[in-house]
Amino acid sequence: MPDDLLLDAQGVSVGYTPERGDRILAVREVDLRLHQGEFVGLVGESGCGKSTLGFAVTGMLLPPAQLVGGSIVFDGQDIASLSGEQLRQARQGGFALVLQSGMNTLNPVRTIANHFRDLLKAHGSDHSTARERGAELLRTVHLDSDVLDRYPHELSGGMRQRVSIALVLSLEPRLIVFDEPTTALDVVVQAAVMSTIKELQRTQQFTAVLISHDLGTVLEATDRVLIMYAGQIAEDQPAADVLTGPHHPYTEALLSCYADPRADVVHLGGIAGNPPDLSKQIDGCPYAPRCPLVQDICRRIDPPLAPLGRGVAACHVRAPASKELAATAHEVADREH
Numbered sequence: 001m002p003d004d005l006l007l008d009a010q011g012v013s014v015g016y017t018p019e020r021g022d023r024i025l026a027v028r029e030v031d032l033r034l035h036q037g038e039f040v041g042l043v044g045e046s047g048c049g050k051s052t053l054g055f056a057v058t059g060m061l062l063p064p065a066q067l068v069g070g071s072i073v074f075d076g077q078d079i080a081s082l083s084g085e086q087l088r089q090a091r092q093g094g095f096a097l098v099l100q101s102g103m104n105t106l107n108p109v110r111t112i113a114n115h116f117r118d119l120l121k122a123h124g125s126d127h128s129t130a131r132e133r134g135a136e137l138l139r140t141v142h143l144d145s146d147v148l149d150r151y152p153h154e155l156s157g158g159m160r161q162r163v164s165i166a167l168v169l170s171l172e173p174r175l176i177v178f179d180e181p182t183t184a185l186d187v188v189v190q191a192a193v194m195s196t197i198k199e200l201q202r203t204q205q206f207t208a209v210l211i212s213h214d215l216g217t218v219l220e221a222t223d224r225v226l227i228m229y230a231g232q233i234a235e236d237q238p239a240a241d242v243l244t245g246p247h248h249p250y251t252e253a254l255l256s257c258y259a260d261p262r263a264d265v266v267h268l269g270g271i272a273g274n275p276p277d278l279s280k281q282i283d284g285c286p287y288a289p290r291c292p293l294v295q296d297i298c299r300r301i302d303p304p305l306a307p308l309g310r311g312v313a314a315c316h317v318r319a320p321a322s323k324e325l326a327a328t329a330h331e332v333a334d335r336e337h
């Protein structure tokens with residue numbers, strides 16, 4: 001692994017096998033490489049597999065989810081091969097964690113000080129100084145240390161989310177996946193919590209992934225944005241480029257769903273149709289049935305990610321390399337029949 005490569009996930013596929021019904025292939029052969037200190041956004045419509053991918057690359061998948069393909073190497077260690085206990089140990093002081101909405105994850109009958117103690121104890125860390133450590137971490141998320149003696153219900157939503165972030169930081173992870181960390185908060189509190197997350201990432205230099213439906217928030221906070229569609233990465237570009245020149249038609253459609261509140265006239269787009277059923281086989285580009293640029297080839301062959309702009313995109317129409325590759329594959333298929 002090159003020095004600054006922290007996570008190297010290749011060909012990751014994750015399935016959910018329900019007791020009844022077909023298996024849902026929620027993540028489909030995704031490659032994800034994260035470098036030290038990078039802040040990456042993961043955006044896409046509800047159900048496209050963002051959270052599942054976040055859980056997979058942090059070794060936190062729980063049944064009925066199952067890693068059905070690919071490899072996940074974190075700092076040189078293959079995490080798919082670790083047992084539950086080994087994963088728990090690896091998580092302390094270096095591994096990765098998913099932080100979801102803290103609103104519901106705190107225990108209502110434990111004080112915040114006890115949350116710090118319980119977490120450090122559960123991960124085999126020295127918990128005798130949990131109170132001091134908790135106070136210090138609360139300060140980094142801009143909370144007063146008197147919060148330690150309060151119960152979750154005595155705190156506002158924004159304060160609870162700040163406590164959750166401080167708890168995650170107590171394990172000193174090198175990768176944090178923030179899964180919709182501000183969704184349940186009002187917009188003013190959302191902005192304040194996001195600003196704290198950005199500040200912490202910048203000052204502490206951990207690697208971060210921000211999962212969100214909200215492309216605007218992601219573009220503002222992150223360095224690189226991955227656009228996910230139907231369990232795959234449709235586009236991967238520097239955040240600065242997504243706004244000025246998206247390449248994938250799906251990214252363009254997502255951008256059209258956001259309005260600039262300062263604009264004189266606001267035209268809000270939408271995306272007609274629905275994403276494909278992930279329990280079925282998908283032939284061709286998964287976005288083809290909704291794509292305004294669709295061509296014959298798109299319905300036949302799933303486009304690979306190909307260089308486009310300063311990143312990559314999976315589009316036969318926009319990425320000439322991908323188009324050539326797909327055309328060649330198509331000719332070969334024709335000759336064989």
Ligand SMILES: Nc1ncnc2c1ncn2[C@@H]1O[C@H](COP(=O)(O)OP(=O)(O)OP(=O)(O)O)[C@@H](O)[C@H]1O
Pocket residue numbers: 016017018024026044045046047048049050051052053064065213278
């Ligand atoms: N426990 C589960 N059992 C069966 N299917 C599941 C389960 N969890 C998720 N799925 C399915 O996996 C797919 C991906 O879900 P996932 O939650 O990863 O998407 P997401 O992009 O994070 O969505 P959202 O933004 O709504 O959280 C969806 O089709 C979902 O219905």
